[in-house]
Amino acid sequence: MSTYIARSAPPGRTTNFWPDVGASLVVFLVALPLCVGVAVASGVPAELGIITGVVGGLVVGLLPGSTMQVSGPAAGLTVLVADTVAAHGPRALGLIVLGAGLLQVAMGLLRLGRWFRAISPAVVQGMLAGIGLVLVLGQLYPLAARDQPATTGDKFAGLPDLVVAALTTPSGLSGVAVGVLTLVVASLWKRTPFRAVPGMLVAAVAASAVGLLLPLPRISVGSLGDVVSLVDFSLLDAGVLGAMLTFALVASAESLFSAAAVDRMHDGPRTKYDTELVAQGVGNTVCGALGALPMTAVIVRSSANVEAGARTRLSRVLHGAWLLLFVVLLPGVLAYVPLAVLAALLVQAGWKLLNPGQVRALFRTDRAEAAVLVLTAGLIVLTDLLTGTLVGLLAAVVKTAWDMSRLSVTVTQHGEDHHHVAVRGNATFLKLPRLLETLEALPDGEGRHVRVDLTGVRHLDQACGQAIDQWAERRQGVELIQPVSADRPD
Known part of the structure; x- marks a missing residue:
């Protein structure tokens, strides 16, 4: 995580808005491939990811709570969304996101936002590590120009055939080559004098240019109006209600953990957790009403916003406007981006969520906490996100009780x-x-x-x-x- 500290303008003083305009363009360029990639990885149309990004900018960006953090579709929710769509169908997604948003608003009004800070860090790291592992595992398939299996077990079982296809078929070799190029450029770009330009964007452009010469599956983006759907309340049942609660808790935790991290990166106003939770809930309510993906505050776009010199929330609002203008005026540009490029970017995002270095450091300092982390992550991979997180929380409580009784x-x-x-x-x-x-x-x-x-x-x-x-x-x-x-x- 970056240690850059942004200097915000003193309260009450009129500021030059140009730094925010410049920062908004940087965030837009980072957000565009991620919005599309998260949607594709979640098994829904790419346009739904862009809609969520637009709502995160134009709606949540205007609301109080946090000044610097940016909201949109999150890589950490791809596994949850994909499992939910598989279980309840794509038509239920809007209803679930709408209900989750209303629950977030209620939790914020009840001043429950601050309690998310009391969750054991080992459980949080385990949740992120489990999500990251499943995300990386799933994106290995489109990286090799293959359709990913529906379940985690099938993804593990299909790895031998995937390796053979990646090394022996023309499409597999092409996809791996483009994906590796994406990862290498994104990693090395930060060491160049031009690192102010987002490395993810440079990698996507460079790999897409090479991909024009190769027979690879590509993104298809149409009109936003074609994918907007009304909420179907007839789909409400016990399973959908459970999914609403899961979405609300996971999205809230990810947003507020991101807020704590972003607050350490600048010296401006601190996040008001309960107010931010209400803002996230309003955003998810709007996304649900449009049938779009759920949103959270996202650390990659938020850190890009801070490092690009943003001073006020204007930058995050404008990034939503740029997303909307781009998809309305230039949707055909995205058709040149191979799916392998998006898969590589999401593999990078999943690896950051997994964060092996942090896991090793925890093993050296506190083996019991590390055991809680591994238990949480392992159960998320073997079962599902809710089961793994709940068992991890229970294990953390038992560990605390044991420590307290020493x-x-x-x-x-x-x-x-x-x-x-x-x-x-x-x-x-x-x-x-x-x-x-x-x-x-x-x-x-x-x-x-x-x-x-x-x-x-x-x-x-x-x-x-x-x-x-x-x-x-x-x-x-x-x-x-x-x-x-x-x-x-x-």
Whole structure:
């Protein structure tokens, strides 16, 4: 993540709008291939991704909440959208996104936005890593000019045949060559003196130019009006309601995590989380009414906006206007872009979500947190996004409870008849059997003296407190040194 810090104009001072115009063009050039690529990867018409990008700019861009972050279709939702369309049909997508948007508005009005910041980072990283892994796996197929299978299991099972096709067929070799060229140019461009121009755009243009000479499948973009559909409320059922909740929670989490990251990149006004959640909900409500893809705040476009020198929300509004003008005036330009180029860009996005370096760093610092991450990501790959995330949250809660109940009991003998017991940590009911087993094993009788030092206890719950008191009452020669600052119930 970039460490660039943008300097926003002081509040109340009239600013020159040209920096925002320039930043909006940069964001537009980054957003265009991603809007189309996310839609194609989700299994819906490319135009729906552009509609979501336009709404993210023209609607959410005007609303309060965050100043710098940009909203649109997100690579992190492609797996969820594809699974939902496969389960409920494309006609249900608008209804689901509409319901998710209304839920987001309600959560924002109820001031629940700030609670998303309390989710375990390991679960968040695991969710993103799982999504990234599934996204990369799926995009390997169009990268080799092949249709990707419907399920994750079929994608894994089809890898051997995919490798053979990629290395032996003309279309496979062409797709891999164009995809590798896209990734190489996008990676190396940032090292050139012209890195102010988006590397993703340069890579897409260069690879598309080479792709003109090769027989590859390409994007087809028509009129936006042809794909807009009205919401069909007759499709509402329990499965659709569950999908609404899943979309709302995942989109909200991704947007607010992005806001926290973007806030670290500039010194302007901080994001108001509840207000931003309402803005995202309004945007998804509009997208659902148009039958488009769901939206979130997206870190790639947001960081491009900050680094390009944006000062106000004008830049993100204008980027939506440029998207709309482009698809109205120049839709035929996109027909020159091979699907392999978009697949390569999404492989890059998925790899960033997977973030192996961050996973390795977590393993070195906290293996238990890393285990929660791997569990969450693994279950997302093996089952689905909701199941993996919920199990990850449960595992994080169990880990926290275990950490909170960590207790050290040390017995030191002084002479034959004197024992010193030092208790350190959190004395909760989870550790009560072990604590009582240690205390009851101490010798009892006349002349025996036991000193129980509880000054190192940070928390003493009622169960442990009563058990220690009752044990001391039954014994002779027990001295209890009570904790001074521990949280002990009366």
